Amino acid sequence: MSKLNQLTSMPLVSSIIEITETKLKDSIDIEKISQLTIELYKKSEELINQVVEPVKDLIDCKNGCSFCCYNQVSVTPLEVLTIDKYLKENLSDNELNDLKEKIVQTDKITYNTKHLERKKLRMPCPLLKDNSCSVYSVRPLFCRGWNSNSSIDCEDAFNSNEEHEIKIFGSQLMVTNSISIGLNKGIKKLGNKSENLELIHALKIALTKYNVTEKYLSGKNIFSDARLDY
Numbered sequence: 001m002s003k004l005n006q007l008t009s010m011p012l013v014s015s016i017i018e019i020t021e022t023k024l025k026d027s028i029d030i031e032k033i034s035q036l037t038i039e040l041y042k043k044s045e046e047l048i049n050q051v052v053e054p055v056k057d058l059i060d061c062k063n064g065c066s067f068c069c070y071n072q073v074s075v076t077p078l079e080v081l082t083i084d085k086y087l088k089e090n091l092s093d094n095e096l097n098d099l100k101e102k103i104v105q106t107d108k109i110t111y112n113t114k115h116l117e118r119k120k121l122r123m124p125c126p127l128l129k130d131n132s133c134s135v136y137s138v139r140p141l142f143c144r145g146w147n148s149n150s151s152i153d154c155e156d157a158f159n160s161n162e163e164h165e166i167k168i169f170g171s172q173l174m175v176t177n178s179i180s181i182g183l184n185k186g187i188k189k190l191g192n193k194s195e196n197l198e199l200i201h202a203l204k205i206a207l208t209k210y211n212v213t214e215k216y217l218s219g220k221n222i223f224s225d226a227r228l229d230y
């Protein structure tokens with residue numbers, strides 16, 4: 001994991017820092033946060049399409065394959081706030097309450113587990129529904145970067161209790177790692193806390209506490225309990 005997280009492009013990181021600062025320097029609110037995050041997701045899709053084009057036949061990811069959605073997911077605070085907004089705008093009150101409950105229950109089991117321990121639990125991401133991502137259009141950069149040359153390898157990794165190497169196309173991961181780092185650095189330059197968070201616990205905080213965006217933007221370390229060490 002750690003080696004893969006080191007795959008970055010410094011020019012791309014610098015350009016994302018600049019975009020983040022430019023878009024948010026005058027004022028920050030949830031609309032601007034969500035617009036920027038979605039703009040960066042579109043950029044990631046364009047760049048991934050460019051780098052993947054020459055090798056696209058070697059990538060074995062397909063709709064309905066979800067073995068990677070049982071692993072720990074790293075996410076930036078702005079992405080959590082964007083998913084929170086998306087869920088509140090797109091789910092009914094009942095659906096939102098059901099999802100909240102599912103996230104709380106999953107978090108009781110997965111919270112504070114390390115990568116291998118988490119994998120061995122074989123607990124699906126609470127956003128996974130019928131083997132597809134229920135927040136696909138706003139899924140985290142981490143999920144966008146992950147890929148595999150063999151779904152059989154992914155199934156073997158899922159069934160194994162050991163670390164299991166999966167052959168991936170590193171350039172795709174480099175795109176999303178770089179955007180994620182640039183986003184964290186850009187937000188920090190504007191004076192806000194920004195670090196990698198564990199998705200389930202961060203979402204639990206966003207969905208169960210009041211005025212999370214306002215608290216985050218006022219400098220409160222609202223997501224500190226969800227911080228990941230990498």
Ligand code: SF4
Nearest residue numbers: 069125127128133143
């Ligand atoms: S956010 Fe979506 S793509 Fe990412 S792990 Fe959860 S279900 Fe899978």
